[in-house]
Every structure is written in structure tokens, then in C-alpha cells.
Amino acid sequence: MVKEVERAGIPVVHVCTVTPISLTVGANRIVPAVGIPYPLGDPNLDVEGDKKLRRQLVEKALKALQTEVEEQTVFED
Amino acid sequence: MSKLKVVHYINNFFAGIGGEEKADIVPEIREGVVGPGMALNKALGDEAEVVATAICGDSYFGENLEEAQATLIEMIKQYEPDLFVAGPAFNAGRYGVACGIIAKAVEAELNIPVITGMYIENPGADMFKKDLHIIATNNSAADMRNAIPKVAKLGLKLAKGEEVGPPEEEGYHVRGIRVNYFHERRGTERAIDMLLKKINGEEFVTEYPMPVFDRVEPQPAIKDMSKVKVAIVTSGGIVPQGNPDRIESSSATKYGIYDISGMDSLTSDKFMTIHGGYDRAFVTENPNLVVPLDVMREMEKEGVIGELCNYFVTTTGTGTAVGNAKAFGEAFSKKLVADGVEAVILTST
Numbered sequence: 001m002v003k004e005v006e007r008a009g010i011p012v013v014h015v016c017t018v019t020p021i022s023l024t025v026g027a028n029r030i031v032p033a034v035g036i037p038y039p040l041g042d043p044n045l046d047v048e049g050d051k052k053l054r055r056q057l058v059e060k061a062l063k064a065l066q067t068e069v070e071e072q073t074v075f076e077d
Numbered sequence: 078m079s080k081l082k083v084v085h086y087i088n089n090f091f092a093g094i095g096g097e098e099k100a101d102i103v104p105e106i107r108e109g110v111v112g113p114g115m116a117l118n119k120a121l122g123d124e125a126e127v128v129a130t131a132i133c134g135d136s137y138f139g140e141n142l143e144e145a146q147a148t149l150i151e152m153i154k155q156y157e158p159d160l161f162v163a164g165p166a167f168n169a170g171r172y173g174v175a176c177g178i179i180a181k182a183v184e185a186e187l188n189i190p191v192i193t194g195m196y197i198e199n200p201g202a203d204m205f206k207k208d209l210h211i212i213a214t215n216n217s218a219a220d221m222r223n224a225i226p227k228v229a230k231l232g233l234k235l236a237k238g239e240e241v242g243p244p245e246e247e248g249y250h251v252r253g254i255r256v257n258y259f260h261e262r263r264g265t266e267r268a269i270d271m272l273l274k275k276i277n278g279e280e281f282v283t284e285y286p287m288p289v290f291d292r293v294e295p296q297p298a299i300k301d302m303s304k305v306k307v308a309i310v311t312s313g314g315i316v317p318q319g320n321p322d323r324i325e326s327s328s329a330t331k332y333g334i335y336d337i338s339g340m341d342s343l344t345s346d347k348f349m350t351i352h353g354g355y356d357r358a359f360v361t362e363n364p365n366l367v368v369p370l371d372v373m374r375e376m377e378k379e380g381v382i383g384e385l386c387n388y389f390v391t392t393t394g395t396g397t398a399v400g401n402a403k404a405f406g407e408a409f410s411k412k413l414v415a416d417g418v419e420a421v422i423l424t425s426t
Contacts, residue, residue: 001310001312001392001402001403001405001406001409001423002406002423003291003292003293003403003406004403004405004406004407004410005310005406005410005413005421005423006293006294006295006296007293007406007407007410008407008410008411008413008414009296009414010296010410010413010414010418010419010420010421011295011296011297011298011299011419011420011421012296012420012421012422012423013420013421013422013423014423014425015422015423015424015425016424016425016426017425017426018425022425024287024290025290026290026291026292026293027423028293028294028295028296029295033424033425036355036356036426037355037356037357037358037359037360037426038359038360038366039313039366039367039424039425039426040365040366040367040369040424041363041365041366041369043359043362043363043366050363050366051365051371051372054365054366054369054371054372055372055375055376057369058369058372058373058376058422059381061422062302062307062376062381062382062420062422065298065299065302065420065422066298066299066300066302067298068297068298069295069298070295071295
């Protein structure tokens with residue numbers, strides 16, 4: 001799906017936990033997520049901490065969208 | 078025991094009737110062998126015999142699909158064959174497609190095993206390799222003497238209901254069918270063997286070849302996020318409570334588009350997850366863990382992003398066929414483009 005979005009002309013960032021799969025399939029901008037059952041956040045934190053973490057991840061995803069890439073790139077910290 | 082009866086299908090060219098100028102000949106059937114049927118009959122040996130040869134022009138077949146099939150099946154039926162052989166067609170495109178269509182039709186209508194042969198680039202090979210046993214041939218009829226024995230050997234097996242080996246053994250195009258069997262050596266031993274070979278730089282053959290994925294050029298970076306409409310897409314299986322579109326919890330055949338206008342957060346009373354591939358406990362409590370509506374709405378209000386699209390797109394990623402996922406992506410991306418979406422965050426569990 002990521003590739004079809006990109007092929008349609010829309011820049012896309014894949015936020016996912018298992019980044020090797022994303023690389024194999026062919027996403028170009030990849031942001032590693034927190035965990036499989038909670039990609040964007042951490043329910044072990046309190047409500048605020050969880051939301052803050054989610055915000056940081058979304059900011060990172062937006063930053064990836066604003067970064068030129070020539071090839072598949074995983075945006076680590 | 079009497080010999081198994083085989084009906085063979087060939088085109089105008091192989092029947093010796095003529096080339097392109099005779100490609101419009103109507104279906105006919107002759108007793109016994111014609112053209113390559115002679116070699117086929119020989120390769121079948123004592124166990125089977127080509128009792129009749131059905132012939133049709135490639136253009137006629139292509140232009141009169143229904144009629145050609147119906148006529149040929151009636152003709153073939155009279156001989157009560159135990160096996161139907163079409164071609165081989167090598168790299169002849171129309172002939173290959175005709176062989177595929179008629180073989181599939183005979184299998185379905187007469188309920189007998191069928192076999193054909195084609196070169197890998199013959200369009201008929203791609204169209205029918207999932208449905209039929211298609212012996213892999215070279216790209217020209219010069220390969221006839223290699224192809225015919227393989228066709229005969231596998232054809233006999235099929236006709237006798239014997240077990241068919243894997244493609245590399247029998248010589249047919251990979252059909253994408255996985256067969257369970259007991260290996261004399263268990264998986265751990267085979268894996269360690271493979272690993273040692275890999276470490277030693279020796280050749281090894283994987284037991285699980287990965288599909289080949291195509292690549293897409295990255296889109297240019299977004300210059301000013303505060304002017305852009307962003308949409309959220311997910312493979313994490315978030316749907317409205319009750320799953321109104323009945324999206325499957327694995328191996329999805331559909332996706333959903335759900336309204337989030339006016340909402341500041343994806344609340345658990347309105348949304349749920351149906352994804353069958355992860356522990357749903359956390360996301361059931363807080364769907365924002367997969368579709369981060371709460372923070373994205375804040376960012377929209379703060380002007381970090383121009384606008385949040387008023388719906389999200391969702392399906393279940395687990396076990397979903399690549400072909401389906403691709404089709405979903407193609408379909409909803411058109412809508413995204415039409416709705417002025419200029420950036421997508423796609424989340425996966």
C-alpha cells in the first residue's frame with residue numbers, strides 16, 4: 001500500500017515496528033515504531049507520557065516527509 | 078489393460094495446414110496423430126495412445142473464444158479421452174493462450190487431466206500456470222524433442238492419478254502451490270546445513286524463496302508542512318465498533334474508509350481493532366496507538382500541518398496477499414489524490 005501511495009504521487013512515511021519487512025517490501029521513508037501491539041505510544045507509561053511519545057513519533061514521521069531521500073531510508077533517532 | 082486414450086490439440090501451423098494465411102481455420106478433429114502428435118505418441122509408449130487430434134486456427138480461436146471452445150469440447154468428448162494434451166506452444170503467443178484456454182475448459186467440462194507446454198515468456202504461461210501443469214519449454218519448436226518426453230511423462234502420471242513431483246523435478250512452470258510432505262531430515266538439521274554452507278560461501282538452495290518486490294522512486298520532500306493536507310492510512314485493522322464493512326481479521330480482501338471529522342481522538346467506544354496478528358488488548362483500550370488522531374488533531378490546531386484529512390483508510394495487514402494490498406493501495410490512492418491529500422502517514426503494527 002505504501003508503494004501505491006507513493007506511485008500515485010503522494011509522499012508517504014511508513015511508521016512500523018518491523019522495519020525489515022518495510023525495507024523488503026520497498027517503503028522509501030521508514031520510521032521505527034514502538035512495539036507491535038502499540039506502534040505509536042506506550043501503554044506502560046501514564047496517559048501523558050504515552051501521548052507525548054506518540055507526538056514525538058508523529059513529529060519524526062513529519063520530519064521524514066520533509067527530508068529528501070535518494071534511497072530507502074530508516075529514520076533512526 | 079487397454080491403452081489410455083489421449084486427445085492432442087494443435088494449431089494450423091503444427092497441423093501442416095498453413096501459416097498466418099490459415100490462422101482463421103475453424104475447429105476440426107482427425108483420427109490418430111497429426112504433426113507433433115507422432116513424437117508424442119511415441120513418447121507415451123505402450124501405456125497410452127493419441128486417438129485423435131483437434132485442430133484450430135489461432136486467429137479463429139482468439140476471435141471466436143466461446144464458439145471455438147464449445148465446438149472443440151464436443152469434438153474431443155466423442156473420443157472419451159483419459160488425458161488431454163495441448164501444444165506445446167513454445168513462444169507462440171496466440172497458440173499458447175489458446176492451449177491454456179482449451180486445456181482449462183477441457184479439464185472443467187470433461188473432468189480429465191490436461192497438460193500443455195510453453196516458453197516462460199509466452200503470455201499463456203503467465204495466464205494459466207496457476208491453473209494448469211505447463212511444461213517449461215524453450216522459445217522455439219526446435220525444442221520439440223526435449224519438450225515432448227516431459228509432456229508425455231507428466232501427462233501419463235496425471236492420467237494414472239500418480240503423485241506429481243515438484244516443478245524442478247517434473248519440468249513444469251511453478252504454480253505457486255505448496256505441498257506438505259515429510260522430509261527424511263528435520264528442519265533444524267537442514268537449516269544448520271544451509272547456514273554452514275552460507276558461512277563457507279558455498280552455494281545453497283533456499284526452501285522458501287522470497288517474492289520479488291518492485292521498487293518505487295521516492296517522492297520529493299515536502300517543503301512546508303503547515304500548508305499540506307495529511308491523511309492517515311493503516312494496516313493495523315482499526316475499524317468503527319461493530320466492523321460495519323466486515324473487514325477480515327486476516328488475509329483481508331477489502332479496506333475501509335472511515336470518517337473522523339469533528340473528532341479529537343479515536344475513542345474506544347467508537348472504534349475497535351479487528352487485526353488478528355497482534356495482541357489487541359492495548360489498542361482496544363486506546364485506538365490512537367495505531368491511528369494517532371489525538372496528536373494529529375492537536376498539530377492541525379497548532380498549524381504544524383495544514384489540515385488533517387477527514388477520514389482514515391484502514392485494512393488488516395496480516396496474511397493479506399500482496400496482490401490485494403497493491404489493489405487496495407491503487408484504489409484508495411486515487412481517492413486521496415482527488416481529495417487533495419499531499420502527504421500520508423501509514424502505520425503498521
